[in-house]
Amino acid sequence: MNPIQVQKEKTRSWTTRRDAKRERKDGLSGITDGKVIPTENIVDVLETLIKPGDRVVLEGDNQKQASFLSQALSRVNPEKIKRLHMIMSSVSRPEHLDLFEKNIAERVDFAFSGPQSLRVAQMLEDEKLIIGGIHTYIELYGRLFIDLIPKVALVAADKADSQGNLYTGANTEETPTLVEAAAFRDGIVIAQVNEITEELPRVDIPGSWVDYIVEADKPYQLEPLFTRDPRHISEIQILMAMMTIRGVYEKHKVQSLNHGIGFNTAAIELLLPTFAEKLGLKGEICKHWALNPHPSLIPAIESGWIESIHCFGGEVGMEKYIEARPDVFFTGPDGSLRSNRTLSQLAGQYAVDLFVGSTLQMDRDGNSSTVTSGRLAGFGGAPNMGHDPGGRRHSTPAWLNMINSDEPLARGKKLVVQMVETFQSGNQPVFVESLDAVEVGKEAKLDTAPVMIYGSDVTHLVTEEGIAYLYKTDSMEEKRAAIASVAGVTPIGLERNAKRAEQLRRDGIIALPEDLKIRRTDAKRSLLAAKSVEELVDWSGGLYEPPAKFRSW
Amino acid sequence: MNPIQVQKEKTRSWTTRRDAKRERKDGLSGITDGKVIPTENIVDVLETLIKPGDRVVLEGDNQKQASFLSQALSRVNPEKIKRLHMIMSSVSRPEHLDLFEKNIAERVDFAFSGPQSLRVAQMLEDEKLIIGGIHTYIELYGRLFIDLIPKVALVAADKADSQGNLYTGANTEETPTLVEAAAFRDGIVIAQVNEITEELPRVDIPGSWVDYIVEADKPYQLEPLFTRDPRHISEIQILMAMMTIRGVYEKHKVQSLNHGIGFNTAAIELLLPTFAEKLGLKGEICKHWALNPHPSLIPAIESGWIESIHCFGGEVGMEKYIEARPDVFFTGPDGSLRSNRTLSQLAGQYAVDLFVGSTLQMDRDGNSSTVTSGRLAGFGGAPNMGHDPGGRRHSTPAWLNMINSDEPLARGKKLVVQMVETFQSGNQPVFVESLDAVEVGKEAKLDTAPVMIYGSDVTHLVTEEGIAYLYKTDSMEEKRAAIASVAGVTPIGLERNAKRAEQLRRDGIIALPEDLKIRRTDAKRSLLAAKSVEELVDWSGGLYEPPAKFRSW
Structure with a gap:
């Protein structure tokens, strides 16, 4: 037996992922301007770039949420886009679960669902969603390179230039990892940004990793999760x-x-x-x-x-x-x-x-x-x-x-x-x-x-x-x-x-x-170096600027 | 007691690292052209940018070695540069240990020392080096962000443009992680590259993370470690x-x-x-x-x-x-x-x-x-x-x-x-x-x-x-x-x-x-799908190009 002659798959294409990506992108001709998706076209664009059954990683960090993209995804036509397999660090916004209610998505792998934990349990009982696994964060990230490789990544950044270079700044979080998994595996990377500008403070993610950017209608959601009064x-x-x-x-x-x-x-x-x-x-x-x-x-x-x-x-x-x-x-x-x-x-x-x-x-x-x-x-x-x-x-x-x-x-x-x-x-x-x-x-x-x-x-x-x-x-x-x-x-x-x-x-x-x-x-509040948010601001010399809900003065 | 008045360090500077970096870089005026270090000046430049006792991360991946920079470092004047604390994934080249013989460095944290394992043991016995710890790779990377934060990172890339954008291509390996630890902590990042060109195939590391690039006298060392005949x-x-x-x-x-x-x-x-x-x-x-x-x-x-x-x-x-x-x-x-x-x-x-x-x-x-x-x-x-x-x-x-x-x-x-x-x-x-x-x-x-x-x-x-x-x-x-x-x-x-x-x-x-x-x-060599490197080349349709030492035909 000569195994070479017997077994080699001679007719197979080795570029199916790349070809599929090109085909989807070609479907957008006329809608986008280079890498820039017009804000009002986002739902159309998602319906063109995403296909039924796709594995989609949607950024939901602890704090930063790709909220414009998740809302847009929840508005696609479920006749066109269905059976999505969602990968999300954090299931934290109502529309994350609307995706399943509307039958746009059917399966989810996640790490944290604090604010939506009650609804997750209820929907599971109602057989409205299938849980692949509950993870620790970097376990989920690891799988993005093994058996949960995404077809599409929907992420959030502060700013982008027209080349797609991203500034993620203080809230860089998991964005580079999610983007890397999709970008280098012929997946499609779409970043919502608060602002498109040619003057980025610095580059956190190179433009060649990013397919599309879209200016969001309002800044991404950001929660002060780690502030304790x-x-x-x-x-x-x-x-x-x-x-x-x-x-x-x-x-x-x-x-x-x-x-x-x-x-x-x-x-x-x-x-x-x-x-x-x-x-x-x-x-x-x-x-x-x-x-x-x-x-x-x-x-x-x-x-x-x-x-x-x-x-x-x-x-x-x-x-x-x-x-x-x-x-x-x-x-x-x-x-x-x-x-x-x-x-x-x-x-x-x-x-x-x-x-x-x-x-x-x-x-x-x-x-x-x-x-x-x-x-x-x-x-x-x-x-x-x-x-x-x-x-x-x-x-x-x-x-x-x-x-x-x-x-x-x-x-x-x-x-x-x-x-x-x-x-x-x-x-x-x-x-x-x-x-x-x-x-x-x-x-x-x-x-x-x-x-x-x-x-x-x-x-x-x-x-x-x-x-x-x-x-x-x-x-x-x-x-x-x-x-x-x-x-x-x-x-x-x-x-x-x-x-x-x-x-x-x-x-x-x-x-x-x-x-x-x-x-x-001896366990008295007088031992605390700061007894209020106001005192934290004092310690910081006025540099700490607490969100309004933590201000009492 | 009002803890704020008692304990705040009012006179402290909070920018000592940034100031030290600027001062070192200022010492180079006239030698560099923007971010580009002339190849022949590398030893002078290292003597200016590195100070005694610095924690220096030197790229030694499994395969890719920042060999030009490690050789240059081994040629600095030990009167000027001493007591370095080296962090190296892999201690694999002779000059890595010469650094300790010459008293340029005194301490090392590493993960692997295969080719130099005999000499490491000997030098340890002779008290020529101090081992901080032996690590698994990502354990060592983790410490770069906690208690082994580097002052200087010496890394290798395939290509750079004059803005310092790096193309690391197939051998990206650990380079982005080492660079990130130094770049975002006011450390100095120096990359040796095989070629400086304005046309990079892609950007693997953004230029704003890189302080200096230097064209090496010859391409970085690269070993085919994972090839088995x-x-x-x-x-x-x-x-x-x-x-x-x-x-x-x-x-x-x-x-x-x-x-x-x-x-x-x-x-x-x-x-x-x-x-x-x-x-x-x-x-x-x-x-x-x-x-x-x-x-x-x-x-x-x-x-x-x-x-x-x-x-x-x-x-x-x-x-x-x-x-x-x-x-x-x-x-x-x-x-x-x-x-x-x-x-x-x-x-x-x-x-x-x-x-x-x-x-x-x-x-x-x-x-x-x-x-x-x-x-x-x-x-x-x-x-x-x-x-x-x-x-x-x-x-x-x-x-x-x-x-x-x-x-x-x-x-x-x-x-x-x-x-x-x-x-x-x-x-x-x-x-x-x-x-x-x-x-x-x-x-x-x-x-x-x-x-x-x-x-x-x-x-x-x-x-x-x-x-x-x-x-x-x-x-x-x-x-x-x-x-x-x-x-x-x-x-x-x-x-x-x-x-x-x-x-x-x-x-x-x-x-x-x-x-x-x-x-x-039944355990016969005839069961192997390929019995030689030549047959591997056949399987690949001629796409696999084995290094000369694996060629027998």
Whole structure:
């Protein structure tokens, strides 16, 4: 047998994708002016460039949304465009789901659906959409180059020139990654921009990667997702923040870290220049960050705590402040922030000592999820940053500090901290017998239960009761006892055995505030470096310009 | 206490990095012409732009090397430039280590040092260099944005225009990531290029990210690292490849995968259009790849096996073939390959079903390393792709197939296959009591032993004896017995108990060739779709142009 003669597909075309792209673009002749799509023609253009069954990646970052394009896509004729397979980091706008209601799209792969989580669950139940998978962000990005290669990319930028060069500025986020996957695989890239101008502040994405640009009827949607008003930080959150600073950051010499969204971590940020400064920790902890530009970090930056911050995305109102602090932030030659969600997630996975997250539910083994009954929320970046990356090979003091054994091949661990009050607002216990996610997963016919962070990855659990040093436990039984010991009067906490808890305390597996030399009565709002948004503005010397909804003065 | 008044650092400058960059660049006035450094001035220029103690990232990809810049750096005056902290993916050229011999540099963070591994170990012993850490590639890239932010980036591109726009073409690899880390943090970016021309085929990196370009005296070094001549594939390797296809790929329906460098995996690639085709597996397995453009994949591509390949880098000689196969490869509008080491490693970590690797040593628990006595080789991408990524949340049939339990929170696993003959050439056993890496790590004063892939991540072990399905074992004792059962007459294999092995076979934990319906005598070279480089060229219709050293005709 000569396999060459037998098997070679001699008649096959190897340029079907390229030919299909050319044909679709040819269909537009007369409508576009070079790369520029007239704003009012966008629906026609999408109906010409997109075909039924296409895999379409639609930009929905944490903050930036390709809102003009998503609205246009929801207005195409479902007789012409149907069965689309949507890939979206974030399902966050009503029309994202209208696509499925109208039968324009049928399948979705996503990472996060916070604002639409209720409707996602309902539509799934009504069989109005099919979920391919729920992902962590960079897992979804990885698939864009393997088995979810897009035919069309719909993205958002601040500005473009007529050559299609894009300026994405502070909100660069995931745009370059989505564009790369389509542009280099004969996909079609369409960018909505706030403005077409021949004078770009800088080029973030080269024009040769972009097929079309369209000036949107209004600027893309941008949400200040990471702004937390210090007025709403409670004294319990301050107590937990004090414990975390002493019992985790100081104890393990945490140099590099990520903080998620939330008041718990905002409290930590606002205690660095006060409580932590008094402890003499400046320069010892919290120097390098993978983090969105949280306004609550301003006092720590201004008081010299922070060496560097690499950002997933921007934050509304922080633009001028960031431009004035290039020693801390990654900025371009034009002065504005360069964010990059792919690279910052990569750094947050592999290059930082610690991740702190929060959750809505945790079971007795430490597994947690924000998916609760009726809400299919997805997880965003938490699974990525909230696990011990098995490929890590370099060491840092905090990472080494997690080693518990004398084995010759023992290695360190990433610190994964869960910081939760034992009850949510509304008096729902956080510690539960079984995660709602198990049932939701079954109902949604997911292959596995939608767990956000697995108990096997959690090294520390911080509640208002104390800290459980889970990385020190040597059996599942001991781990459960440690979790129960700080779980308050929740169903899991009530399983607590007082004697056992005392033993765990003596063994250093749990620590109460007093063990960390923290008096509960010291946890006062007066410790916060800024107690209001107005004070954050003061710290910034007027450079931080909070959105109207955060202004009370 | 008013924390604002007490703690704000009022006198601090926030632009020290930007100011330092401007000052250094001002020192060049008169020498450069815009962004262009005259070739003959490169050493002077480096002595002006670099300062003692700087963190310098020097591009050394797997294949592409910034060889002109590394040579120039090794010629600077060590009185002027010293104590550099080098960051290099790959320590692969003699002058990389000359930098340390000459006391220009003192510290290095790297990922791979294959060709220089002996000298690295020796210099470490002589205290001529300090190793910060050994990394997997994207772990090192992550740190460029956290705690290893570079002051200077020295990179290589094919072409530049006078504005500094770069064309990196097929060998884009890690260049954009290294440039981004420096460019957006007031670092200085210098790119050596083979040619300065105003007509770039496409723009891979925007000019506004690049400070200087210099035309190199000769093109950058480029090694055909991933080319394996089929003439050297042995029948044992063919046997192992047959077992892997049947006992792993077919059994678990592996759709997406990475293959490393090596003859074992080249054999698999060359058996797809013959052995696997006969089994009716076309379209069922091996459709999507994260992989360098291996010439040994040509027959599988030509016979319609492969839907997509995303590449870490290019491969010398494959340029025209890739340009003619855009349905399979990621290519630019100019037709040439777009590789991206960061994104392909991300995909190889999070988005593929399976990784196959090989190793020089494995211990009884399945831990393995290519670090052996006297050689500190590093690992490159293996730790990243050869572990189960804890952040993965989407499922595929192969991933789900690794579930062994009924637990409600059970999840799948990435398939990590180690494929080794029980003895290396030179009659060194691969299966050993203790990895040399343990001793090497101690001698080199590394914080942890330099393990490449941990036994806890390995799901399958394939040797010429059979396959051990390690993911099915339920205790360390059972795992050890399974490893010993396929470890031949090595020290570990001699611990094998024949009765136990029979039991493991009945339990489906090990499989011999006959259990997979493979006759050892069928493992013939005639099964290979191409038996020589010349036949690969034939398969490609003459499009593949192998480097001279692979030509025998």
